[in-house]
Amino acid sequence: MKSDESNKEIRQLTEEKYKYGFTTDVATDIIGPGLSEEVVRLISSKKGEPEWLLDFRLKAYRHWLTMTCPTWAHLTIPPIDFQAISYYADPRRKAAGPHSLDDIDPAVMKTFDKLGIPLEERLALSGGMAVDAVMDSVSVKTTFKETLKEKGIIFCSISEAVREYPDLVRQYLGSVVSYRDNFYAALNSAVFSDGSFVYIPKGVRCPMELSTYFRINAAGTGQFERTLIVADDDAYVSYLEGCTAPMRDENQLHAAIVEIVVLDRAEVKYSTVQNWYPGDAEGRGGVYNFVTKRGHCRGVNSKISWTQVETGSAITWKYPSCVLSGDNSVGEFYSVAVTNHHQQADTGTKMIHLGRNTRSTIISKGISAGRSSNAYRGLVRVGEKADGARNYSQCDSLLLGDQCGAHTFPYMDIHNETAVVEHEATTSKISEDQLFYCNQRGIPTEDAIGLIVNGYAKEVLNKLPMEFAVEAQKLLSVSLEGSVG
Amino acid sequence: MLKIENLHASIAGKEILKGINLTVGEGEVHAIMGPNGSGKSTLSNVLVGHPAYTVTEGTVTFRGKDLLGMTPEDRSHEGLFLSFQYPVEIPGVSMTTFMRTAVNAQRTYRGLPPLEAADFLKLMREKRALVGLDSKLANRSVNEGFSGGEKKRNEIYQMAMLEPLLSILDETDSGLDIDALRIVAEGVNKLHTPQNSVIVITHYQRLLNYIRPDVVHVLYAGRIVKTGGPELAQELEERGYDWLKG
Numbered sequence: 001m002k003s004d005e006s007n008k009e010i011r012q013l014t015e016e017k018y019k020y021g022f023t024t025d026v027a028t029d030i031i032g033p034g035l036s037e038e039v040v041r042l043i044s045s046k047k048g049e050p051e052w053l054l055d056f057r058l059k060a061y062r063h064w065l066t067m068t069c070p071t072w073a074h075l076t077i078p079p080i081d082f083q084a085i086s087y088y089a090d091p092r093r094k095a096a097g098p099h100s101l102d103d104i105d106p107a108v109m110k111t112f113d114k115l116g117i118p119l120e121e122r123l124a125l126s127g128g129m130a131v132d133a134v135m136d137s138v139s140v141k142t143t144f145k146e147t148l149k150e151k152g153i154i155f156c157s158i159s160e161a162v163r164e165y166p167d168l169v170r171q172y173l174g175s176v177v178s179y180r181d182n183f184y185a186a187l188n189s190a191v192f193s194d195g196s197f198v199y200i201p202k203g204v205r206c207p208m209e210l211s212t213y214f215r216i217n218a219a220g221t222g223q224f225e226r227t228l229i230v231a232d233d234d235a236y237v238s239y240l241e242g243c244t245a246p247m248r249d250e251n252q253l254h255a256a257i258v259e260i261v262v263l264d265r266a267e268v269k270y271s272t273v274q275n276w277y278p279g280d281a282e283g284r285g286g287v288y289n290f291v292t293k294r295g296h297c298r299g300v301n302s303k304i305s306w307t308q309v310e311t312g313s314a315i316t317w318k319y320p321s322c323v324l325s326g327d328n329s330v331g332e333f334y335s336v337a338v339t340n341h342h343q344q345a346d347t348g349t350k351m352i353h354l355g356r357n358t359r360s361t362i363i364s365k366g367i368s369a370g371r372s373s374n375a376y377r378g379l380v381r382v383g384e385k386a387d388g389a390r391n392y393s394q395c396d397s398l399l400l401g402d403q404c405g406a407h408t409f410p411y412m413d414i415h416n417e418t419a420v421v422e423h424e425a426t427t428s429k430i431s432e433d434q435l436f437y438c439n440q441r442g443i444p445t446e447d448a449i450g451l452i453v454n455g456y457a458k459e460v461l462n463k464l465p466m467e468f469a470v471e472a473q474k475l476l477s478v479s480l481e482g483s484v485g
Numbered sequence: 486m487l488k489i490e491n492l493h494a495s496i497a498g499k500e501i502l503k504g505i506n507l508t509v510g511e512g513e514v515h516a517i518m519g520p521n522g523s524g525k526s527t528l529s530n531v532l533v534g535h536p537a538y539t540v541t542e543g544t545v546t547f548r549g550k551d552l553l554g555m556t557p558e559d560r561s562h563e564g565l566f567l568s569f570q571y572p573v574e575i576p577g578v579s580m581t582t583f584m585r586t587a588v589n590a591q592r593t594y595r596g597l598p599p600l601e602a603a604d605f606l607k608l609m610r611e612k613r614a615l616v617g618l619d620s621k622l623a624n625r626s627v628n629e630g631f632s633g634g635e636k637k638r639n640e641i642y643q644m645a646m647l648e649p650l651l652s653i654l655d656e657t658d659s660g661l662d663i664d665a666l667r668i669v670a671e672g673v674n675k676l677h678t679p680q681n682s683v684i685v686i687t688h689y690q691r692l693l694n695y696i697r698p699d700v701v702h703v704l705y706a707g708r709i710v711k712t713g714g715p716e717l718a719q720e721l722e723e724r725g726y727d728w729l730k731g
Contacts, residue, residue, distance in 0.1 A: 428576075432536070437573045440533050441587040441643060442561035442594070451586060455577025455626065 021247030021277060024091070024111040028136065028218050031088040037061060040190050043088050047159050047193075052170060060179035060189030067183045073317055073346040074375040074407055078251075080288070085253055087191045089136035089218040108135060111215065130155055132196040132212045136221060139194045144208065153237075154199040155210055158226050161197035168199055172230055176259035176296045176323070184255040184290040184317075188224045192257065195225035200235035200266070209465055211240035216276070216287065222253035229259070231266035233299065238269040240468055244312070247277050249285045251314060256291045264299030264326070269307070271464050272320075273472050276312035278479075281370075283342030286314025293320035297329035297355075305332040306349065307463045309472040311479040314343060319377065321350035324358035324386075331360040334460040336472075338453075338479045339372030339404070348378035348409075353389035353419070362393040365457050368404035369480055375407040382419040389419045397427045398456050400449070400480065428456075450477030486511050486682050487532075487552075487651055492543035494531045500541070501527040503707035509651065512679040516693055516718060517686045519704035520726045525686045526570060528704070529655045533567045534560050547651070561587075562594035564650030564681075568640040568657050575627035580639075583627045584609065584646050591647060612645040616672035634665035641672040652676075653684045658692040670695030690722035705729055 031042055040061045044054040069077070091108055112133050130144035132155065139157030148155050154165060161169050179189035196212040216223050231237055243254075254276060260268050270293075279286025289312075295304035306320040322331025333349035351360035360380065368374040374397070382389045397406035408425050430452050438448035453476050454461065461469050461476075492505040501524045509515050519525050531538045532545065534557035545552040547563060555563065575583065588608075589599040600608065613623055618638055628636050637657055644652055654673065658666055673696055677683060685696055693701075693715070701717040702709045703726070710729050711717065 431573070433573045434575055436535055436557065437569065437575070438583075438587075439557035440561055440567050440569075441583070441647065442558050442590040443586050444556075444558050444590070447586060447590070451578050451582065452575060455575065455579075455582075458577050 020244035020275065022114070023219075024107050024217050026091045026105050026107040026217070029090040030086050030218060030221065033086045033220060034083045035085070035087060035191065039087055043191055043193065046088065046090075047162070049162060050166060053162060056174065056179070057190050060186050061191075063180055064183070064186035064190055067186055069183055073377070074373065074409070075315055075317060075344050075346050077288070077315060080253065082187075084220070086218070086221040087224065088193060089221045091135050091217060111135065111217070112213070130208055130210050132157060132210075133215070134194050134196075134212060134225060135215045136193075136218050136223065139196070142196075148206070148208075151204050151207065152201040153204060153206055154197065156197055158192075158195045158197045158228060161228075165197070165199070168230070169197065169228065172228055172259065172261050174259075176261060176294050177257050177292050181292060185257055185292045188226060188255050188257045188292070192224045192226035195227040195256070196229075197227075198229040198237060198239065200231045200237045202232045203234045205235070206237040209238050209240055211242065214241070214243040216252055216254065220250070222255065224254075225256045227256070227258040229268055229270070230261045231263065231268050231302075233264040233266060235263075235266045236268075238465060239271070240465065241270070241272045242275070244275050244277070247280070247285065251279075251286055251288055252277075253288050254290070254313075256293075258291070258293040258320075260295035260304055262295065262297050262299060262302040262304055262329075265301045266299060267303040267305075268295065269305045270295070270320070271468055272306075272308040272310075273464075273468060273475065274308065274310045274312050274316070275475060278312045278343050279314040279341065281341050283314070286343070287312065289313035289316045289318060291318040293318065294323065294350075295321070295331070296323045297326045297331065297358075299329070300326040300355075301328045302326045303330040303332075305334070305463070307334040307460065308336070308347075309460070309464070309475065310335070310337040310345060310347060311475050313345075316343075316345040316347050318347045319349055321352070322360065323352045323354065324360065325354045326358075327355040328357045329355055330358070333360075333362045333364070334463045335364045336367065336457040336460045336476070337364070337374060337376075338367045338476060339369065339374045340479055341370040341372060343370075343372045345373070346375040346377055348376045350379040350381070351391055353380075353382040353386040353391070355386060357388040358386055359389070360391045362391070362395070363459055364393075364395045365460055366395070366397045366406050367400070367453055367456070367476075367480065368397065368406050369400035371403045373405045373407070375409060377409040377411075379411040379413065380421055381413040382416050382421070384415045386416050387418050389416060391419075391421045393421075393423045395423070395425045396456070397425075398453070399427065399429045446477070449480050453477065453480055486513075486548060488546045490544050492528075492531070492545060493541045494527060494538050495541055496527065496538050501538075501707055502531065504543070505704075505707075505709060507702065507709060509682050509684060512682060513700065514677070514683045514685065514696065514698045516698035516701045517684060517704050518688070518690075518701060518718065518721055521688065523704045524707045525688075525704055526655055529567055529653045529684075529686055532560075532653060533557060533565060558590065559594070561647070562591050566644050566647055566649030566652045568637070568644060568652065568654045570656040570659060572628050572636045572640055574629045574631075576629050578627050580623045580625060580627055581606075581609065584643065587643070588646060608646070612642060615675055616642045616645050617668055618642045633660040634662070634669075637661060637665065637669050638672070641669055641676075645672070645676055649681065651682045651684070653686065654696075655686045656688065657685070658687055658689065666692065667695060690718045693718045703729055
């Protein structure tokens with residue numbers, strides 16, 4: 001049941017502005033567009049990297065040249081001109097050495113203030129959260145580094161880690177996601193700029209949430225961040241990732257790699273609120289978010305838990321996965337993916353059971369509105385030696401309106417007959433009757449959608465750390481305002 | 486309280502209401518009876534502003550204000566409540582969250598600050614006791630997995646929470662057994678004061694044994710064809726609707 005009046009109202013609401021869409025005017029050191037061996041060498045030399053890392057990059061670059069863009073996803077990706085993208089942009093002051101807060105351009109500081117990310121430790125949220133702030137290709141500031149160091153925890157930008165802890169980085173970099181893994185992983189390995197490095201030593205529970213905030217600012221650039229998290233035996237850390245970008249008419253490429261290594265009895269909880277610029281209501285602009293995230297439970301009784309709230313990006317191609325090698329290790333994936341207007345998402349996870357008695361849980365909640373397309377794609381693989389492996393998957397889709405699409409592609413590849421694998425899937429719609437019921441009780445339509453969507457996604461939102469959960473709830477409502485027709 | 490004049494309304498181009506005139510005074514209980522398809526549910530839906538219906542002619546004023554110009558939520562904030570014939574389920578949204586959002590939306594409209602969590606929970610407990618709603622239901626998702634009787638009781642509970650000035654009960658008796666009917670009716674009676682009014686829409690007379698109307702109207706083919714006192718309901722029960730067709 002529809003009326004022109006309510007459709008009009010809905011269209012108006014759909015024009016809701018992306019509130020992080022501003023740009024920062026700051027002197028930026030940019031390498032001009034184009035990709036070649038020379039550019040890879042230039043990035044490496046600008047960062048003052050050791051020979052082994054340049055080798056790693058060059059191998060990746062040469063391998064990338066032999067590859068083509070993947071086309072298997074349920075996505076329509078316009079051709080990307082990789083020679084038209086700039087691969088390095090540094091918004092710091094030119095005179096940057098090891099810099100203190102005073103060295104950071106005030107405009108950059110202000111940007112993060114405006115985004116609600118305090119870079120001064122005294123302004124940190126109660127309870128404490130250490131932040132690594134990355135703008136374009138470089139980390140501008142990492143807070144609470146010293147406090148954490150007292151416990152032996154390393155939390156810094158990956159560039160700094162390469163300088164300060166080369167052995168650790170060399171041992172683990174590329175050990176979970178090889179540069180040969182896929183097209184975008186190869187590209188990232190060749191040109192990756194900044195990102196965070198985390199090392200939690202044996203037996204240490206990280207006393208505060210660690211977080212990295214990624215911001216694309218410069219026009220015509222791509223962001224290729226690289227994050228590496230290592231939790232040694234009996235260690236624990238909860239890590240959060242947030243991201244935003246300005247509103248621009250052209251598309252921007254973001255191709256990241258996140259690698260997590262978890263040793264005996266250690267646990268890593270990785271939460272993402274992805275809010276890259278999604279493009280406008282007509283589908284102009286927006287970030288292409290092509291990301292490879294994978295964790296490796298190497299140790300016995302280890303655990304990796306991915307929680308993601310995906311509301312941004314024009315196109316999302318992302319499958320945070322767990323390789324469960326250690327006996328009794330546990331992998332979890334909790335996801336809410338929202339698409340509106342012309343956004344496209346093909347996202348899900350892979351759970352690779354290799355060790356005995358490994359367990360995995362997948363809860364995926366897709367929400368599609370407007371003319372968007374939202375696909376869940378997941379693989380559960382149980383290897384020959386994975387006796388007693390268990391998986392439970394639940395994939396729900398919620399449709400708002402009748403011009404969007406939701407798809408589910410669950411793959412199972414089971415090589416051990418003791419495995420127990422369960423899969424459930426549902427598709428539902430927000431009905432006009434539900435909205436009217438709320439209206440009659442005095443709840444306006446946009447609040448009603450927020451209420452219904454948050455109710456639907458509750459199971460996943462409950463997995464997020466407190467401050468993040470509140471933010472994510474608001475974001476879900478805003479992303480979908482007025483999207484029911 | 487409510488004044489309807491020459492109201493015409495249609496759905497999908499088909500005219501259902503063909504000139505309704507009705508006035509409900511403060512504190513009054515009106516019953517609107519009629520056979521299936523006479524326009525009873527259309528009337529209640531039009532009054533609360535359901536978007537599927539189009540008003541083609543006529544006016545409705547509620548406490549002196551033009552009701553038809555208001556959004557459905559503002560009609561609610563002004564004090565209009567509909568107990569739905571078929572209450573919908575909203576999975577994942579707890580009754581507490583739902584009612585808190587509704588109550589605070591109403592308070593904001595009336596220039597009042599939102600209720601503190603503790604005050605709100607106290608209010609919920611009081612009203613729950615008033616209408617005899619199981620506390621387990623109040624902790625569940627809105628209407629999810631409720632039986633027919635529980636859904637209707639939940640409607641009356643929401644009515645208690647929102648304290649409307651005019652409540653429309655649309656076929657509240659349908660699908661209820663006699664015990665459930667009595668409990669729901671008792672709830673309605675407890676909430677009735679000399680200040681607020683009720684419109685009971687029903688096909689059968691039996692609900693009116695529990696909720697005593699001051700005035701009874703017969704709706705037939707989109708028009709009110711007869712108005713009388715409580716005795717009219719009894720007469721309809723005995724003679725049916727056919728004698729009014731002429």
